Amino acid sequence: MLDKLNKDNWKVQTKLVVSKKTIFFAQLLAILFALFVSSIVIKLSGLNPLLLGAKALNSTLGSFFGLEQLGILLTPILITAVAAATAFRMGLWNIGIEGQFYLGTIAVTLVGLNIEGPNFLILIILVIVGIIGGALWALLPALAKAYANISEIISTLMLNFIAILLVNYLAIGPLRDKTGAGVMASSARISYSLPEWFGALHIGFFFALIILGIYAIVSFYTQFSYETEMIGANSKVGPYIGVSASKRIILIMLISGGIAGLAGMVEITGNIHRLQDGISNQFGIFGIIVAVLSRGSPLGILIGSVFIALVLNSGIVLQSVGLSVNSVLFLTGLILLAVTCSEVLVRYKLVYVSQNINLIKEKNND
């Protein structure tokens, strides 16, 4: 019995295979842990966490306005999550979703302000323009990764900031709306917009669902997806299955960037209508979080996006009790940290090492 208390008799082993169910419950536990820690923090600051949580849920799900806001937040997060998951499928860390999103909005603004025609036709053109904008922003990191094996993490990250500053420059500089109709410095209103159907919620929501559907079909039923996953796991597989790894890297990065650009197109034509600072509201980063939480599963992306949108929406409630809107970032970060750790932790298992091994050890020492 005492042997079991001796720490030398225990060893940590790494499991090679972990069932999906185990991972799911580990994630659930991690999220509960994050909620628990943040409620302690809320409690320590003198507020009642349960009451606050109930208030947040009630204001989001219990009112028309709340649901409308939830849908508006959900739409871009769903699309950026698919963009991130597409790159992750190949093991590519496209941190640049945010920047590609911005470039989508820039491209749409530049074309949308200088083109005339029927709304429907123009919107189709703008979809293509947005996709091209986002894809182009992913091109440079893709080439660098494919041909010189330069980490896409840093290059896409740097391009994010350049994209944010580019939007800032355009919104207060060349594209600035001189009439002063916007609340903040922004471009003129783009006259083509996605029709609204549920209050202010636009049909971009269906775009998001369709994209998620396409993603699901491609990832479950196509050889393309299977090849991509294989090459992502081991680039040496490429020559054996007749696919060039570097070309596939470029293609996947462009698709991922294109989807991110489309998210930008949907957001600007459906919700904001003008190019302005902070138009993305960190949707790119939240998309990455959802893609991580869901591990690329389409159903997971849907659930994860709703969850993150709920958390973000509750920021407004926090504001009403005197906390900053950004306090909600704390919860988001905690959830991401706990889930990231849980995924590794489920792979470890403590093994009781039998007495014999220690006897052998002692013998060797003699």
Added chain:
Amino acid sequence: MTDILISILTTTIIAGGVLVLAALGETLSERVGVMNLGLEGLISMGAVIAVLTSFATDNVWLSFMAAGLVGLALGILFAFTTVVIRANQILCGLSLTFIGLGFSASIGNSVAGRPVTAEFELIPIPYLSEIPVLGSILFSHSLPVYLAYFFLPLVIYFLFFHTRHGLNIRSVGENPASAESAGVSVMTIRMIYVSLGGLLTALAGAYLTLIFIPTWSEGITGGRGWIAIAVVIFARCNPVKVVFGSILFGLVTALGFAAQAMNWPISPTFLSSLPYLLTLLVLLTPTFNANEKFLKNMPAAIGRPYYREERN
């Protein structure tokens, strides 16, 4: 004209100090093979803790150290998740950014906008500070500025490149398996230096609110954490080059201020994007140029968790 130049360069030195401290923190971490993308959150936490402590105690050094302690605690948390649990470094870094930004926003709300009165005493270095022009730019600052520019980089440089322990540190970042077979404990070294990196980065935040911009407001970090990461890549993880990189990027900040104050025909947005553009240029050079000299100096094991059982 000289006055303007002196004022710009003095601002450069003061603004660059934030980057030096944060980038040195990241250097410690990356040298042992752990990429910390949580700098923005750490700086934000350091900044708010320093401000809160200074209002509570009115002691500037205590504020500086309190920020350092909180940074160390967060550094240990980050090191524990990435080195002991071996979770994904990028995601843990991003979560640290979120945790830091969110937590500092909630605890700092009550003091937002209040000017910090406690300040460091200026210590002009005797004789050196009397040199015309250079004296007032380089040698008439408070102690943390000297700490950031002279003391810490030199100590870290000496430690890394001129001691046996430094060789161990670098080998952990280059090839942890070999380091371990030579008797170096990869986990211990990574734990220590990643945690210390957190401490230095939080000090950068304290420096920001105690010396450079003496007040707390949300978003005061203004992307400096990301620029510091850019500096480290720009400087290829070399502590002395980190200083020069920070001065260069600090100059960009100072020029931005001057451009706005004096209506120069140069876009402040363009200036703000320069650090990222320069880093991208340095980063992407090997794509167009087969000579891989640039990449050679980055630790090879960055971003990869180390499993003793796995050999690759």
